[in-house]
Amino acid sequence: MEIKEFKTFEEQVTKLVEHGCEDIISKEYAINILKRINYYRLTAYFLPFRNEETQKYDSSKISLEKVYSIYQFDSELRLLLMAYIEDIELYFRTQVAYHHSEQYGALAYKDSENFNKFHKHDEFMENLEKELHYRRKDPVYRHHQSKYNGEFPLWVLVEFFSFGMTSKFYADSPNTVQSLIAKNLNIKTAQVRTYLEVAVVLRNYCAHYGRLYYRGFTKIPGQLPPFMTENVKIKNRLMAQLYALKQLYVDGNKWNNNFIPRLKDLFTKYQSSIHLHHLGFTSDWEVVLKK
Known part of the structure; x- marks a missing residue:
């Protein structure tokens, strides 16, 4: 070779x-x-x-100047998205901890009976141990080791969850827990699961400086508007990913009056360099993404 x-x-x-x-x-x-x-x-x-x-x-x-400008746009876009993905991640940590604990108890996560049939408990506990070992110097970890003999209520434990673990915990929770969380978002449980998977992948791209501009995403949201699903250049691009984030974002006021204007300002700032169709955006994107 x-x-x-x-x-x-x-x-x-x-x-x-x-x-x-x-x-x-x-x-x-x-x-x-x-x-x-x-x-x-x-x-x-x-x-x-x-x-x-x-x-x-x-x-x-x-020109090299134009391409470098697109690169700078992409960097700013990732930073913008991370702030709102963080809101989603912390919201779901809170929701799964609250509703699972309310239904089954603070330490119920230790028992496979408190999950659905798709749950792989040994794998879950192994991943959990890895996270806890990684955080062993954290003051919260040390406090619970010394005062509570190493027992972590779920509402403490979720603070050590990655976004992927949070998403999986939701997907593996009994339908009663999933339904309570989905009800607050006014969408179906299956939609929450798929949108969370999309958000996790998008978060990882942003956190690891992955390119968003002109990227074809392999994880495509389900339940997209027809005009998106009928066009591969839209459904596997960023606009569809943001549609999933919109559905998961609980604060409609903040999304509409903070996120969308900031995104629009970013587009305006780089309008001489970027092409919105390279992101899968249509002319009516503000209407589509508005909650």
């Missing part, structure tokens, strides 16, 4: 030009960007402008 050879920053600039990015302010400008952003990472933002046959960039549509 042939491995590509190492290239200096100067050689990377030459490679960009050879691939079609001829509009570069200066070599120094390009090298300054490449010193901060890995070449492989940066070139992913050229994908919308690449000819599938020649694999070269359309020099009439791009």
Whole structure:
């Protein structure tokens, strides 16, 4: 297997030009960007402008400055989304802890009988032990080890949950618990499960600096509006992902009057560089995403 050879920053600039990015302010400008952003990472933002046959960039549509601007937009977009995904994650931690404990007790999570038939209890407890071991220096962990002999009520334990664990706990909870939580959101339990899975994946992209711009997501929300499901360039792009977040976001006022205006402002800020259809956004996106 042939491995590509190492290239200096100067050689990377030459490679960009050879691939079609001829509009570069200066070599120094390009090298300054490449010193901060890995070449492989940066070139992913050229994908919308690449000819599938020649694999070269359309020099009439791009400049390094424009691509770097798209990269900056993507970074700001991730930070914006993380703030609202955090609200969803903390809300669901609270909800699963409250309703499961109310129905079955503070330590009921230790018994597989208090979950549904899809629950893999040994795997759950093993993952739980790993999280607790990882947090063993946390003051909350130490407090419960010394004062409560290592027993953690669920409402304490969820503070050690990853978003993935929270999502799985909801999906594995008895229908009575799922229904109580779904009722507050005015959607069905199955929708909550699938939307949570989408939110978890999106959160991981944001947390690990994954590209959102021109990305085709493999985890697609269920129960999308017909115009989304009928168009693959919409249903597997970011707009559909945000539709799932909307359904999970309990504070409609904050979503409509804070998130949507901030998203709109971000689009306006970068309007000379970005193309909303690369994110799967339609002209009426504000209406679609409004709660």
